[in-house]
Amino acid sequence: MTPETARPFTDVHAPVAEALAAGKPVVALESTIITHGMPYPNNAAMAKNVEKIIRDGGAVPATIAVMDGRLKIGLSDEEREALAKTSGAMKLSRADLGFAVAEKRTGGTTVAATMIAAAIAGIKVFATGGIGGVHKGAEKSFDISADLDELARTPVIVVSAGAKAILDIEKTLEVLETRGVPVVAYGSDVMPAFWSRTSPYKAPLRLDDAAAIAGFFQTRAALGLGGGMLVANPVREKDEIPASVMAGYIAAAQEACEKERISGKEVTPFLLGKLLEITDGTSLKTNIALVENNARLAAKIAAALARD
Numbered sequence: 001m002t003p004e005t006a007r008p009f010t011d012v013h014a015p016v017a018e019a020l021a022a023g024k025p026v027v028a029l030e031s032t033i034i035t036h037g038m039p040y041p042n043n044a045a046m047a048k049n050v051e052k053i054i055r056d057g058g059a060v061p062a063t064i065a066v067m068d069g070r071l072k073i074g075l076s077d078e079e080r081e082a083l084a085k086t087s088g089a090m091k092l093s094r095a096d097l098g099f100a101v102a103e104k105r106t107g108g109t110t111v112a113a114t115m116i117a118a119a120i121a122g123i124k125v126f127a128t129g130g131i132g133g134v135h136k137g138a139e140k141s142f143d144i145s146a147d148l149d150e151l152a153r154t155p156v157i158v159v160s161a162g163a164k165a166i167l168d169i170e171k172t173l174e175v176l177e178t179r180g181v182p183v184v185a186y187g188s189d190v191m192p193a194f195w196s197r198t199s200p201y202k203a204p205l206r207l208d209d210a211a212a213i214a215g216f217f218q219t220r221a222a223l224g225l226g227g228g229m230l231v232a233n234p235v236r237e238k239d240e241i242p243a244s245v246m247a248g249y250i251a252a253a254q255e256a257c258e259k260e261r262i263s264g265k266e267v268t269p270f271l272l273g274k275l276l277e278i279t280d281g282t283s284l285k286t287n288i289a290l291v292e293n294n295a296r297l298a299a300k301i302a303a304a305l306a307r308d
Contacts (some may be wrong), residue, residue, distance in 0.1 A: 006071070006120050009101050013074025016062045020122055025059035025302035028118035028126040028156070033291065034065075034080075035089040035108030036269045037129070038276075038284055044084035046288050048077075050295045054127070057299025064117045066092060069104030073121045083108070091265050093146045111158060112150035115228060124217070124305055125157045127298035129291045130194045131230065133163040133172030135267060136254065143267065144175065151228045152179035157217050159298040161290040162232040165194040165243075166250055166271045169201055176230065177204065182220070184213060185232045186297060192234040195286045196243035203232065210300035218308060233297050239289035241282060249278050 012020075019026050029050060034043045051061040062074040065083055072079065083089070083106070090100050090107030097113045099105070109117060111131050118126050132145025151158065163172045169191060176183055185191060185203030193199035207213050217229055234240075241249075253274040262270045275283040 003120060009069070010071045010073060010120065012121060013062065013072070013076065015060055016074035016121070019060040023306060025299065025306040026062055026123045026125070027054045027059045027295065027298045027302050028114055028123045029054075029061055029063040029295075030109050030111060030114040030126070030128050031063055031065035031083060032091055032108035032110050033129055034063075034084050035086060036091055037272065038287070040084050042284065042288075044081055046291065047080055047084060050127070050291055051080075053292055053295045054299045057296055057303070059299040059302045062118070062121070062123055064109050064114045066090075066097070066100045066105065066107045066109065068106060069101050071097075071101055071117055071120075073117060073123075091269075094150060095146065111147040111160075112145075115150045115154040115156045115158065118156050119154050123156070125159065125298050125302040127159045127291070127294045129287055129294070130160050130162060130164040131158060132268065133167040133169070134175055136166075136168045138168065138171065141263070143264070148172070148175050148179060148181070151176065151181045151230055153226065154228050155221065155226065156228045157213065157231060157298075157301060158228055159231045159233055159294045159301065161194045161235050161294060162192040162199070163194070164268065165196065165199075165246060166253070166268065166275075169193060169199055173201060173204065179227075180225075181227060181230060182216070183230045183232060184216070186213070186234070188232075188234050192232050193243055193246070194290065195235065195241040195246050195283060197234040197237060197240045198243060210297060211304040213301050214304035214308065217305070231297070231301070233294050235286060235290040236293055239286055239293075241279070241286050249275055249283070252278055
């Protein structure tokens with residue numbers, strides 16, 4: 001349930017509130033994929049369809065965002081469409097989530113901010129595309145996503161296609177291990193690489209069904225082991241871009257990023273936009289497909305948690 005101190009700033013969409021009160025499965029969804037991940041109308045269509053996939057899976061979707069200073073736990077159709085058309089929205093993580101609420105701003109929530117909001121509302125499962133992580137060259141830039149610390153502190157299951165392949169996946173896994181975050185590959189012995197089903201990196205843990213993932217999460221809670229859990233769900237084979245092909249695209253995008261001296265929060269949106277251009281839209285199609293695939297698995301995990 002929403003803490004009393006957060007209630008004055010929070011709007012819980014009626015279907016989400018009813019599902020939570022009844023102990024029914026709910027799946028949180030982030031909104032930076034809407035505000036920063038892809039252009040309109042692709043973002044609006046994607047967000048609508050992902051919510052439908054979660055409903056078809058027997059769960060209630062809760063897209064999370066900040067709109068005019070209100071922390072929204074679930075959006076109406078009209079709110080979701082308005083957010084998709086918004087220009088100049090903030091990209092919100094832990095550091096600036098409170099700022100956007102205090103200053104009555106509008107912003108899309110990253111993995112970290114969505115986890116915070118989900119935990120406030122009592123939602124235990126969250127579906128996204130890919131998490132942030134350690135950027136390549138972080139030994140010089142110190143560019144490491146707040147998503148990793150959030151996974152260590154906030155008790156939410158995050159279903160993703162792994163870390164975005166534009167990142168340093170090996171170092172991201174090392175940081176997650178140091179922070180004590182369980183990383184579970186779904187039905188795979190190796191980590192996926194966002195647009196690609198495989199990477200050179202062995203998965204720390206493997207589970208093959210949603211009920212086992214739910215059981216692992218509940219066991220951790222019973223043992224008093226705090227923090228969240230990352231589930232790495234490979235994109236379906238028919239939708240992937242092979243890693244060998246994707247590597248060339250990513251190298252070209254990173255070269256452009258360095259040339260234009262992009263830094264901080266602007267790096268990921270720039271790289272995704274450049275990849276969209278370089279791949280002639282193929283990266284976007286795969287991005288949408290993997291989000292949909294993660295939504296299906298998240299709904300199953302949420303349903304398994306609700307049964308127990």
